Amino acid sequence: MDVSNRSDRDRRSQRSSPARPAAAPAERLEFAELNRHVGYFLRRLQVAVFNNFIRTLAPLDVRPAQYSILVLIAANPGQSQAAIGQALNIERARLARMLHELQRRDWIERRAALDDRRSHSLFLTDLGAKTLARIRTLAARHEAQMVELIGAKRRMLLLELLREFG
Amino acid sequence: MDVSNRSDRDRRSQRSSPARPAAAPAERLEFAELNRHVGYFLRRLQVAVFNNFIRTLAPLDVRPAQYSILVLIAANPGQSQAAIGQALNIERARLARMLHELQRRDWIERRAALDDRRSHSLFLTDLGAKTLARIRTLAARHEAQMVELIGAKRRMLLLELLREFG
DNA sequence: TATTGTTATACTCTATAACTATA
């Protein structure tokens, strides 16, 4: 989502016809209570950030949820699907399908857990580890663009504020 | 999304077996670079906030995007679908279907625009205006719960930070 | 030719239920 995508038409209309019917003030819409909802702005920035992530990671075709799964498996090898899903708040049914796709790409493998044969232990494959290194490079580039967009100082402040709820 | 939904099993496991194989530390997962991504935390809080909104507005069955459309039409009567969609970053095809649903509920009406017969001027119906009053009461309750969750001071800070990008 | 709105299609994400195999 382009958060500041006001069109040429919008900008032109600011210069034209200073007086016009009250029912259709084309200059700029009134947002009313939306201005008081933290969720509204949270959503807009989140969509903008995710879109930047998706664009930046497009060469490797990795989406935010896939990235978070790969990072968690790399940092916590051998964990079960239940543990990974719970940590990321991904529903087990959805996680199963996402892991199937990551396995299809030969980035992860599932081994039968030794102690509980119902559960699968998750690991990166060699290819997965190599690919994650490249993914991390692009993810770092994305985050650098977030610094540009938000400003280094405001980004840190935002990160500290948000981290208390994650 | 329950942002702090660690299970009883998790908590129990913190007390048990201080030394265990490095491959499966069940205590708490390592989040690694995820801790450095503002988008990750932005997303988690946004989902939590939207879920609270949806739950709180459930008696009237109004979702965040529907709410934003109603508020914008109320504050800017007679605007076109294009104007509303652009302001909220809702794609025109999707907006058409959402307006169809709001019209089905008799909350909005579309009148042919006087100057441009391609476009529709959007208005709340009387029922729509009455319902929006009730919706606003619930939306205010939701926002009050956000103050509880986030803290009044931090919420204002967050709002100021986020508003610069919306 | 371009724009407004519509319909249709497809893909992602979320939510739920039903099923299996284990425990």
Add this chain to the structure above:
DNA sequence: TATAGTTATAGAGTATAACAATA
């Protein structure tokens, strides 16, 4: 009985393309 994982289905949200009416 309960849990881990799978499969299937349905709804929201998003992205496109094709189309009719109008500019």
